[in-house]
Amino acid sequence: MSKIATPEKTSEYLQRFVEGVERRNPGELEFNQAVFEVAHDIFPYIADKPVYHDRQILERMSEPDRIIIFRICWEDDDGNIRVNRGYRVQNNNSIGPYKGGIRFHKSVNLSILKFLAFEQTFKNSLTGLPMGGGKGGSDFNPKGKTDSEVMRFCQAFMTELHHHIGPNMDVPAGDIGVGAREIGYLFGQYKRLTNQFVGVLTGKGLEFGGSEIRTEATGYGAVYFMDSMLGFRNDAVDGKTCVVSGSGNVATHAVEKINQLGGTAVTLSDSSGFIHDRAGIDEEKLAYVKELKEVRRGRISEYADKYDATFHAGKSPWHVPCDLAFPCATQNEISKADAVALVKNGCIGVSEGANMPTEQDGIQIFLDAKIAFGPSKAANAGGVAVSGLEMSQNSARISWSEDELQRLLKDTMDNIHEKCVTYGQESDSYVNFMKGANIGGFVKVADAMLAYGVV
Ligand code: NDP
8 A cells, every 4th residue: 555545444444454453362352452542543643654554564563573481480488389471572672672561460461461562662662762662571479478489489580581681682670569679689680690780670779770769750750741731721730639549659659749749649549449538648648558568568458447538348449539530550440431430520630650541432431521631651651761761870870860860750751741742632722642642652663663674
């Protein structure tokens, strides 16, 4: 095809493309969902840019460069041999080394990691930094495991993974179930196996090459992004009631930044339910949550035993009336019904701290209601942006100050916001940030791929 495509032809090509992806990736629901979300915006954009069709750019982007799957054997504290499956999906390294987190969760499978690696490719491009897209993990369930079991698992995982990563090849980071403790064990084992102290992981401790505000960056960035979206409408986070899901790294730092910007966060959750604290989760209560989750590894329900709050078992917080929503737990946590409830109850903005937390028909509800909707690949890019800056600091063997990094994070989120406005503003001036992020992320990777020829 080399002529400009009509709208009818464009939907026919999109349909054919989607069918092809589904045929090649049967049963991989999350991966197919992520590719469709992107393709839906890219096909109309490239309708008058036939070179992208001719060179099959989106087809190539949606087929990972390679996938490594391996067995992980480790011994638990009782001497039992345990077997898990490990993965690394190296999706696309056209604009830099593969970069993306490692997830340890019992639900991990190939579809989830392929969707995350695909999304990561666009997100990393949006940051403006030279990073390709990848993702990895294991179906290992860290819940209830002792420190030494987690250490032995991480060492066994890295024993295989170290063959496939490196500071100029693939630089993993944390994700669900992989925080400072796990990154320390993983980095320690990489160093032992290779006898090299290099920036092969990000999210490291400050003592061994980590960067200031990397831990905070994803949650902070998601709130900055919301503030930019609202700023575009002459509004701000200040004074707003916010619902937040999750109680891990992204959620707690989102609450921290909401507080700093004058908002009030009234919910947090985990996989057992959510707490609702009408008075707001202030600094002291947040310090309690961090200790509860990071040190004691307890359940969020304990919050309601300690403070004047209610606990809602097995529920998510989307039916609590709010101005702003920050989903920061996991994928597909906001259904269509949840989205309808949010809009009906007066929510004017959603910024996705988690990856792909809103189901496709939920997104449509937000777009139809024309609320400020910040999709994950834009809104949560702050984490990987500071990871990119950690890589730069490691290469140059320097460390930047916290103030400098705060400024760089804020600038990055503002730049991503601007890119989304450039590609996503519609004729009635509503900004479709989903479209803006998809096209804004696509262009740089696509043009690099064109430059390489057929590889
Ligand atoms: P954490 O492991 O620190 O926290 C995850 C939180 O989400 C926990 O409260 C956990 O509850 C909850 N959760 C996980 N799975 C489910 C589920 N199926 N149902 C309900 N709650 C669930 O992870 P992060 O905060 O790092 O990551 C959260 C999200 O943000 C993920 O989507 C991740 O991909 C995304 N993200 C993270 C980045 C980072 O820098 N860490 C960067 C960009 C995106 P419980 O304790 O009960 O499991």
